[in-house]
Amino acid sequence: MKSRAAVAFGPGKPLEIVEIDVAAPQKGEVLVKITHTGVCHTDAFTLSGDDPEGVFPAVLGHEGGGVVVEVGEGVTSLSPGDRVIPLYTAECGVCKFCTSGKTNLCQAVRGTQGKGLMPDGTTRFSYNGKPVYHYMGTSTFSEYTVVAEISLAKINPHAPLDKVCLLGCGVTTGIGAVHNTAKVKPGDSVAVFGLGGIGLAVIQGAVQAKAGRIIAIDTNAEKFALAQEMGATDCVNPKDYDKPIQDVVVAMTDGGVDFSFECIGNVDVMRSALECCHKGWGESIIIGVAGAGQEIRTRPFQLVTGRVWRGSAFGGVKGRSQLPGMVEDAMAGRIHLDPFITHRLPLERINEAFELMHEGKSIRTVIHF
Numbered sequence: 577m578k579s580r581a582a583v584a585f586g587p588g589k590p591l592e593i594v595e596i597d598v599a600a601p602q603k604g605e606v607l608v609k610i611t612h613t614g615v616c617h618t619d620a621f622t623l624s625g626d627d628p629e630g631v632f633p634a635v636l637g638h639e640g641g642g643v644v645v646e647v648g649e650g651v652t653s654l655s656p657g658d659r660v661i662p663l664y665t666a667e668c669g670v671c672k673f674c675t676s677g678k679t680n681l682c683q684a685v686r687g688t689q690g691k692g693l694m695p696d697g698t699t700r701f702s703y704n705g706k707p708v709y710h711y712m713g714t715s716t717f718s719e720y721t722v723v724a725e726i727s728l729a730k731i732n733p734h735a736p737l738d739k740v741c742l743l744g745c746g747v748t749t750g751i752g753a754v755h756n757t758a759k760v761k762p763g764d765s766v767a768v769f770g771l772g773g774i775g776l777a778v779i780q781g782a783v784q785a786k787a788g789r790i791i792a793i794d795t796n797a798e799k800f801a802l803a804q805e806m807g808a809t810d811c812v813n814p815k816d817y818d819k820p821i822q823d824v825v826v827a828m829t830d831g832g833v834d835f836s837f838e839c840i841g842n843v844d845v846m847r848s849a850l851e852c853c854h855k856g857w858g859e860s861i862i863i864g865v866a867g868a869g870q871e872i873r874t875r876p877f878q879l880v881t882g883r884v885w886r887g888s889a890f891g892g893v894k895g896r897s898q899l900p901g902m903v904e905d906a907m908a909g910r911i912h913l914d915p916f917i918t919h920r921l922p923l924e925r926i927n928e929a930f931e932l933m934h935e936g937k938s939i940r941t942v943i944h945f
């Protein structure tokens with residue numbers, strides 16, 4: 577079938593809106609009509625060429641919501657008409673990772689997914705007869721996409737897709753990192769570096785966890801109003817100080833925070849986020865994604881003296897079993913999605929969403945088809 581899609585033809589180039597061909601779903605696959613998708617910084621990261629897994633031409637996008645149109649052979653858990661959120665972290669339920677009870681990082685389709693291919697090693701997308709690659713197993717920047725059955729969360733049939741699409745990445749990542757990775761407890765102090773969609777979701781999670789101090793840190797002071805509305809107790813701009821930001825946070829908190837979250841993808845800030853944690857127990861969660869060749873550094877003494885570095889992918893959330901509950905939370909008002917949606921645009925204007933993000937003017941732009 578034909579589908580309108582925003583195709584990334586090469587690194588650093590604007591997306592092009594073209595009509596691609598989408599082949600029928602094969603065994604274990606599902607054809608989904610995407611109605612809405614957010615634009616996450618990770619899409620911009622891959623488009624920039626910094627992603628070691630970036631392949632072109634590709635249909636990017638991983639923060640979508642849609643409706644099942646057709647199922648391939650052997651698909652039993654989904655039917656046409658079901659509302660779904662595509663998952664870049666699958667949940668097969670049977671692999672070593674899924675059964676470990678220790679991680680959400682199902683590996684059933686991760687190998688082919690990282691190469692821009694469906695699990696059978698081929699693509700369902702083509703343009704002028706040439707293959708177009710998939711992205712993160714989701715490719716939500718296309719009106720029609722093909723996704724593995726194990727990479728789809730079936731959600732409430734009445735869920736507002738124009739909002740809950742944000743649970744496909746940003747909001748789930750931030751809230752999940754607080755509860756599943758850090759396990760923040762009432763009264764804990766928290767520092768959040770970077771106040772985009774991810775950092776603001778961390779703040780929302782920290783409020784849910786009844787954290788004490790929530791210190792919001794960004795070099796763009798225009799982000800502070802929303803951070804405060806979300807529940808930040810303090811806002812700090814590193815540009816206002818002539819000493820390292822970790823020293824500022826340590827001085828504010830009688831020795832450092834219980835938890836910090838890096839939500840930028842800057843390896844220097846990752847060091848600051850670790851070093852602003854309290855001696856003996858402070859934990860720093862890396863959420864930001866850094867480019868090829870980037871490495872983190874600190875003095876080993878920072879770890880010897882009890883600080884801990886952890887990472888978090890998709891907030892540690894198992895998509896098929898846990899995301900439907902988070903959709904219910906959003907529908908019941910326990911998760912607030914509206915504050916994240918600063919802009920709405922049609923697919924044809926998707927490049928403006930990237931510009932707004934780079935200019936620091938948006939939190940999330942929701943694209944409609």
Ligand code: NAD
Pocket residue numbers: 616617618621745746749769770771772773774775793794795796799814839840841842845862863864865866888889890891933936938939
């Ligand atoms: P965003 O661009 O909306 O927000 C980033 C924020 O960081 C902006 O407010 C910006 O002003 C701020 N910032 C930039 N440099 C800074 C600095 N030196 N000090 C303080 N603040 C600074 O991005 P986003 O969509 O919120 O994504 C944030 C990061 O999280 C990205 O790296 C993205 O790839 C990553 N991410 C990771 C996961 C995961 O599962 N681990 C999921 C989603 C996104």
Ligand code: AHE
Pocket residue numbers: 616617618619627628629630665681686745865866889890
């Ligand atoms: N492809 C990159 C890594 C990108 C990355 O870390 N992705 C995050 C999700 S970002 C969503 O906005 C993630 O979940 N990683 C775990 C995984 O399995 O990809 C690289 O460096 O190669």
Ligand code: ZN
Pocket residue numbers: 616617618619638639745746
């Ligand atoms: Zn994302």
Ligand code: ZN
Pocket residue numbers: 666667668669670671672673674675681682683684
């Ligand atoms: Zn699995």
